[in-house]
Amino acid sequence: MGTEQAPTAKGKQSSTGLHKGAAKEEKKTEAQKGSDLRKGADRFDERSKSSDGRSAASKQKPKK
Template sequence: MAIEDAPTDKGKAGARGLHKAARAEERKTEAKKGSDLAKGADRFEERSNSSDGKSAGQKQR
């Protein structure tokens, strides 16, 4: 849900705070890792790898 879609001003403020905190956490993680985190579909694949090393797409085949 986009920030503008929140029904109340309090909801919009909460969404902005969450977005800002997530952005700061991502920057912190990227600095610690030494490289950018994957974005979009690449990020989905990176996160979907389980302990057996197979991605969600490989398991569905």
């Protein structure tokens, strides 16, 4: 839920804290990695690859 969509003040505060925490963690990860993390569809593809380097789509069997 977005910060502006939260129905209560406590919800807005919680959402803001979550967003700030996520941004802080992302900056930390980018600093360790030495480059920016991918965004959008590229990020999804990067995260969906397993340890063998194959994406989830390449492992799926085609429908008959």
